[in-house]
Amino acid sequence: MNTIDSVKADQTKPEPIFNQQFIILWATNFFAVASMSSFFLFPLFILSHGGTKADIGILMGAMSLSSVLGRPWVSQVIDRIGRKKSYLLGIMISTIMPVTHIYFKGELSDFYFLLFGARIIHGVGIAFSFTASTTIIADILPKERLNEGLGIFGITAVSGMAFGPAVAEPIIRFFGYNAFFLTASLFGAISWLLQTGLKETYISLSQSSSSVSFWMVLKRKKVFGIAIMALLFGSGMAAQSGFISPYAEHLGIKGVSLFFITYSATAVVVRIFGGRLADRVGEDRIVPWAFIISAMGFLSLLALQNNWYLVLSGLICGTGHAFIFPCLNAIAVRNEPIEIRGKIAGVFTGGMDSGMLCGSILLGYVGEWFGYKPIFLTTSILLVFASLFFLGYLSKIVRASITEPIQA
Numbered sequence: 039m040n041t042i043d044s045v046k047a048d049q050t051k052p053e054p055i056f057n058q059q060f061i062i063l064w065a066t067n068f069f070a071v072a073s074m075s076s077f078f079l080f081p082l083f084i085l086s087h088g089g090t091k092a093d094i095g096i097l098m099g100a101m102s103l104s105s106v107l108g109r110p111w112v113s114q115v116i117d118r119i120g121r122k123k124s125y126l127l128g129i130m131i132s133t134i135m136p137v138t139h140i141y142f143k144g145e146l147s148d149f150y151f152l153l154f155g156a157r158i159i160h161g162v163g164i165a166f167s168f169t170a171s172t173t174i175i176a177d178i179l180p181k182e183r184l185n186e187g188l189g190i191f192g193i194t195a196v197s198g199m200a201f202g203p204a205v206a207e208p209i210i211r212f213f214g215y216n217a218f219f220l221t222a223s224l225f226g227a228i229s230w231l232l233q234t235g236l237k238e239t240y241i242s243l244s245q246s247s248s249s250v251s252f253w254m255v256l257k258r259k260k261v262f263g264i265a266i267m268a269l270l271f272g273s274g275m276a277a278q279s280g281f282i283s284p285y286a287e288h289l290g291i292k293g294v295s296l297f298f299i300t301y302s303a304t305a306v307v308v309r310i311f312g313g314r315l316a317d318r319v320g321e322d323r324i325v326p327w328a329f330i331i332s333a334m335g336f337l338s339l340l341a342l343q344n345n346w347y348l349v350l351s352g353l354i355c356g357t358g359h360a361f362i363f364p365c366l367n368a369i370a371v372r373n374e375p376i377e378i379r380g381k382i383a384g385v386f387t388g389g390m391d392s393g394m395l396c397g398s399i400l401l402g403y404v405g406e407w408f409g410y411k412p413i414f415l416t417t418s419i420l421l422v423f424a425s426l427f428f429l430g431y432l433s434k435i436v437r438a439s440i441t442e443p444i445q446a
Contacts, residue, residue, distance in 0.1 A: 059178055059237060060187075064194045066129075066232040067171050071198030073132055073225035074164055076206040076218065077101075078199075078279045078298065083139075083215050085284060087146040095402015098280040100154050102272075102395035104161030105168075106388055110252035112165045113384025116173055117377060122238045125170035129233060131163025133226030136219045165391065173383040176371040177239035184372060188364035189309040196309075196359065200302030203283075204295040255381045263432035264370045265389040267325070270424035271362055272393020273400075274332055277417040278355070280398050282339070285410040286348065293345050300352030301359070308360035321365040322433045326425040328365065332358030333421035339414040358421075 081094045089097070105112075116124040138156055142149045179187035202225065210218045255261055278301075286294040315324065335355030341347060370386045371379055397420075401413045 057178075058235075060175075060191070062232060062235040063171065063174055063178075064191060066125075066229045066236070067191075068194040068198045068201070069225045069229035069232065070129055070132060070167050070171070071195045072202040072205070073136065073222045073229065075199040075202030075279075075298070076136075076222040076225065078203045079206050079210060079218070079283050081280055081284045082210065082287065083218075084146065085287075086215070087142075087144070089146045091281075091284070091405040092402045093146060093150075094280055094284065095398045095400075095405070097153060097157055098276070099395045099398030099402070100157035101161035101164060102276075102391045102398065104158040105165040105391035106395055108162055108165055109169070109384050109388030109391065112162075112169055113252050113381045113388070116166075116170050116380035116384070120238050121170050121174045121177065121380070122233070122236050124166050125174065125233060125236070126230075128163045128166025128168070128170060129226060129230045131159065132167060133223055133230055135160040135163060136222035136226070139219045140216050161391075165387070169380070169383050169387045172367065172387055173380045174236070174239055176367070176379050176383065184368045188367050189360070192360075192364050192367075193306045193309055195363070196302040196305035196356070198302075200295075200299045203298045207293075207295045252381050252384060255378055256385050260432070260435045261370065261382060261385050263428075263435055264366060265385050265392075267366055267424055267428060267432065268386050268389025269393040269396070270420050270427070271329075271366065272390035272395075273397030273420045274336065274355075274393075274417055275390065276394040276397030277336060277401055277413060279394070281401060281405060281410065281413050285339070285342070285413075288410060289342060291342070291344060291348070294348065296345050297348040297352040300349045301356035304353045304356030305360040308357055309364070321369050322428075324361050325365050325369075326428050326433075328358045328361035329421050329425040329428070330358075332362065333418040333425075334358075336414045336421065337418040340411050 081098065084094050084097055112124070135156060139153075142153055142156075146153075175188065175191045176184075179191075202222075205221060206218055209221055256265060282297055283294045286292075286297075332355055335351050335353075335358060338347070338351045338354060342351070367386060370382050374382055397417070401416060404416050405413045
């Protein structure tokens with residue numbers, strides 16, 4: 039039997055992090071993220087068809103819109119029908135949708151609403167795959183190595199985030215946008231093939247998980263605080279995914295993928311050598327500083343002049359990201375029952391999608407009104423506010439939750 043119940047999941051027998059399921063999930067997620075992150079260069083497609091900075095914000099935010107609106111339902115489905123089926127559904131959508139973009143031709147105004155709809159559907163796929171993979175990894179990691187395991191698993195995301203744009207940029211330059219969309223679809227197809235080796239980690243065997251709704255979970259103080267932090271973190275992701283590539287293009291700087299490569303390489307190195315740090319000293323001591331570091335990285339983009347500045351900014355931002363994502367994820371799921379982890383993962387990932395949605399639209403209009411540099415200044419301010427919010431509101435709640443875990 040592939041399923042496990044909550045009693046079995048609560049056993050704390052130490053287990054190694056690296057097992058067959060971890061490795062399969064790692065590889066699957068790498069190509070799923072590569073497919074998604076290829077679209078960091080999608081703003082160039084928008085501009086090439088006559089779009090504006092505001093159009094970039096709206097169309098890049100459209101994917102996040104569907105993820106946000108659908109997250110309560112998505113997280114409920116993940117706890118009800120199982121992690122693997124939900125993951126497969128998300129990967130299928132993410133494989134098919136990039137191909138549909140081949141049929142968008144002419145001026146942006148000619149296909150604006152159809153493109154908006156395609157971005158909405160694509161966002162549903164991302165919501166399923168991202169939330170399901172986050173829940174699966176929380177299910178299979180030993181509790182005492184949660185931060186380390188999440189950090190190492192997160193390497194698949196940051197490396198996929200570098201791989202996607204690094205491959206996509208020369209393909210766009212030499213072969214055009216149709217080849218770009220086919221490549222993004224190919225990455226999805228590889229993840230589709232790899233996920234067949236995954237086993238189910240949990241399917242609800244009772245109605246207890248269904249009786250606890252997404253909104254009931256969100257109302258809990260710790261979970262709500264994590265949602266706010268994830269939203270602010272997502273605003274930084276919006277600046278990264280939507281505005282760095284057109285900003286570099288605007289300045290006449292080629293090789294924008296250097297930022298994403300450095301960002302990801304730095305995050306990988308930090309997680310390998312610093313993966314156990316948060317487990318030793320506590321996430322509450324790491325998170326505020328990680329947000330400050332990320333803010334400094336975006337602030338450094340104001341001085342962007344050449345490729346070396348892209349490398350420097352990528353290094354600083356990557357260091358912050360290396361700690362933020364696994365630490366917030368660990369805080370969200372630590373000591374939580376397995377039957378509501380899908381909903382908690384939904385709150386966490388939905389918070390990031392909300393940040394990407396709101397951030398894309400907000401920053402798009404900031405760029406339209408004031409130019410590119412105020413986009414990154416605004417992002418830095420939001421990330422500093424996140425650090426202050428954690429220190430002022432969430433840190434005490436996190437410490438209390440370690441000794442008083444939430445019950446389903």
